[in-house]
Amino acid sequence: MKSLFSLLILLHCFFYSNGQSETRIKAIDSITQNVLKSNIKDSLTIANANFTIGEHYRYSYLADSSYYYYHKAEKYYEKLGEKLQLARTLYGIAVIQKNEKDLTGSELTSIRAIALLETLVETNEVRKYKSFIFNNLGLVLDQLGQQEESIEYYKKSLKLKRNLKGNNANTIDNSVNNLALSYKNAGNYNLSIKTYQELLANENLKNVRPDFYALVLNNYAHTLYLSEQHEELPELYFEALKITDSVNPNGYNSIIINQHLAEYFFNSGNKDSAKYYAYRAKEISEEYHNDDLLKSLFLLSTIEEGEESAKHLKAYIKLNDSLQKSERAIRNKFARIRFETNQIEQENIKITKERFWLFIISVIVILSSFLLYLVITQRIKNKELQFIQKQQETNEEIYNLMLSQNESIEEARTMEKKRISEELHDGVLGRLFGTRLSLDSLNMSNSDEAIKTRSQYIDKLKTIEDDIRKVSHELNTDFVSGSGFIDIIKTLIETQAIAYQLDFKLEHNDDINWDSVSNKKKIHIYRIIQETLHNIYKHAQASQVKISFQLKNNVICLMIEDDGSGFDVNKAKSGIGLKNMNSRIKEINGSLQITSQIEVGTTVSIEVPIP
Template sequence: MKFTLLFLFFSICILNAQQSENLNKIDSIHKYISSIKSSDSLSIAHQHYQIGELYRYALINDSAYYYYQKAKKVFKQFDNRFETSVTLYRLAGMQAYDKDYTGSEVSAFESIALLEDLPQTNEIRKFKAYNYNLLGIIFDELELFEDSIKYYDLALSIKMGLEGDFERSIGATLNNLVKVYRRSGQFQLAKDTYNQIISNKSLVNSHPDIYVLALGNYGKTLYESGDLEQLPGIYLKALKITDSINDSYNSIILHQHLAEYYNDNNLTDSAKYYAYKAKEISKDYANDDLLKSLMLLSKIEEGEKATKFLEQYVTLSDSLQKAERAIRNKFARIRFETQQIEQENIRIARERMWLIIISVILLVAALLLYVIISQRAKNKELEFNRQQQEANEEIYNLMLAQNDKIEEARALEKKRISEELHDGVLGRLFGTRLSLDSLNLNPSVEAIKTRGQYIDELKTIEEDIRKVSHELNTDFVSGSGFVDIIETLVETQTNAYGLEYDLSHDDDIHWDGVSNKYKIHVYRMLQEALHNIYKHAEATKVDVSFKLKNDVICLIIKDDGSGFDVNKAKSGIGLKNMNSRIGEVEGNLHIESEKEKGTTVTIEIPTKIEV
């Protein structure tokens, strides 16, 4: 892309150098750009705009207009408002140059309307000023001087507030104001505006071409207002500057002004000199200037020469009018063809729109069908999970019920044994003790001593049996059933997996206050963790602990296995199930692992959530 821009810039420099080479260069550039294969319509539009620029520099306006129109069509289609507005500004310039003032006015206003809808950046405001300046030129040519002044003032007010170097552009608009004030007979305003230009020394020194135009318009203002004191000095000063900067085009008007001045002062030779000079220079430039030079010579010369120049003027004027009409017709034809293409594009776009609508409807229908099928599958899955949850609850309740029955059977058995010990054995022992006590009447010292030993021993046995009886009749600690289930799970799993284990639990955890749902999730997550250790860890020992920290139950499962990289590990269905269960209890799951150093799984469950 950079190469293309450099190539185009270099080509533009060549186009300005020599008119005879312009067509060849444009043709080669056109072929080069056409050879670029691109499916991007916007890229092609930018290429058309660049070709239009090249033709504009070569003063081949109809071709420039054609390519600007092609670029505008695509920019407009893609709603690229800034590019569209800039292209419209270029089109308006082409139309004004070829005296299609109505078409130029329409294009300029359309460009401004697009710019108004955009964020008012420095670049946007710059092109608004350019459009207003162009409208000032158009209305000046149409001799609608009040409108011309209004739009020049708008352009000037915007340019004054722009960031960057717009000194020359401001000077050009001020010079245009000098001209329109002069043409509308407001000579004092023309002089004041000229003084505003020359008061800017930087403008005068940096941009002598603008200074030349201002001098020419100021001199013409003096001439038309009858203030001839500074004439022809102003004209000659301006002409000298044009020679120094090789500005032959602007010297045409100065030669015409001098010829007009000298003719009015009956200095015929000088008048003829400058009139013929203007005519010769005009041949290389615009026909309008040549037309003015011919009219001037018809007034200065006499007899047959005057008639000859007048005939040339009429002939050229007729041919120019025909050419202008032809160009305006060509512009109109291009606009008409463009409108036809745009209408065709609208028809195609409408067909595409319907195709897109139908496609979208079918896509939405397919999507809805997919959503319905997916929702049904999801509902089935949720129903399955609900049934599984109910099954888990039922299993756990059965486990608790079985454990309660075992505990009840144990309690009954302990009570029976206690009653047997208390009512049977103790009763018999008590009777024996009384019998021995009655034998204590034997006065033999040895008998008394022996009986006393037996009696003391019987008392000791009695106390021991009574103590055992009371201990057997004491209830188990409430809530110990779930801990027993966990102990059974750990013992069963580790035995099956060939692992050593260490289980510890905090007695401060009140499992009776935790719902069966939460207990089931704890049971299943512990079961899944032990299963994962067996499948993946290659461990020999596992430590399981329950702790209570700030009303949070912490289940910690630590193994001495091979470990893994937590960041790179893929989540299997087991880990996903654990994450799902931890979400159900609004807890946290944290895994720490290091290769060859084992893995620690920490499960945190808040106890305040209920229950």
């Protein structure tokens, strides 16, 4: 069995060292199938054979075949409990997934491999594969746009690689280049330039690994370009391209350098050179992965104009991968958390519990706050209702006091009129009557002239007597019923007019029986007139105001007119005074209408039904 396995490995090495034509690959595959179909009972040998074939196909960029054999090896190693070999296999799968742009799968597979290696004793081999897997995670996360995490994984990889046994200069240089690339992608150009300069300072690098040296030089030049340090450009690009073409004409690295040259010349205003290098990058990239061709097409759509630009843009859209990096990053974030150390898992459980209790407490606090808000709101409403009720009671008391005061005044007037009437009747009339009798007694003189004179005086005294009796009678007559409320209104208007320096005119008739109007309505009418006069003084700048009362169809019609500045009724804000007026009108089932004209005046019309 061992001889067959060794023969298989030797055949693979022979064919791969002499090229990878389609015929040779088919021959290898045929030999591989025959070996694996042979009666080999050693599962570990079969697993190793599948792993080795998967490795060779991976280095040949035959992703489907490589994944197939890696997958078979994975199943064997998992059953056998070969953790180190399983981790190596998973690393290979992760690299394939990364190359095929399955970044989510590559990340998950890499973390699974790291989890396996964490359970093993840390030998040099374990540290080596850890460093490889960390480096792969750095590449994946960099493509996902998560540069900070990518940099951390590169640093972990370098730390392990620098402590490995043997000569690891090449793999260390690879990780350093990747680290500098992440710095560049993160926008940390100074640190990226410094890292590239450390690599380029190695004088043997150009001779020992010229293709890698050209790659580093191109990355360094592009970082200088992004940081707007163009002194050494485009010479560094040309040097990198020259070295790359000398090692591998039209190789993979040439694509990136040509793209960078096209970008540089386009932004420098040299469109001809930009087109030349952009088309060259496109031609070379057509033989490689679609991602590089995608970049070339997008670059050409930017450089070209008109129909040519549209053609390249359509090709770019057709080729564009539907998966977005941001979506992958979201899906992968939790996958990384699940495969972290047990300590992080415990912390996550603790955080979940804390969040759960925080949620419960938050719900309780919110419900309590809501209930407290309801209680406070209800109390405020109750206080408002109590205040309104007390205000109404106070208004009633004020009005009753005003009525009482007015009744006292009217009673005093009546008494005074009665006293004057009695004085006129009992005093003046008595004396006049006595005088008339005296004069009448003088009528005994028979002289014509005396008779005529006395008669004239007697007639005049009769006239005076009639006039005094008439005045006495009028003074003793009761005032018109219901005139008390109008007197209150007149007193209010007179007082306000004097205070506000207004000329007023009050018009009313006796059709309104104020005694049949409720006190509540009279109080609200009184307050509305008071508030309207205050608004006229405050806003209208009027000099005259007219207040009139009329009764129409058993409805009291009150109109208050001023000659003030007026306002736009549609644009005016509703202040607390107007709100109070509307509230009062609503309580007595009345209606309120305000009309106004600029520089003409304002009219407030109020209608209140008597019933």
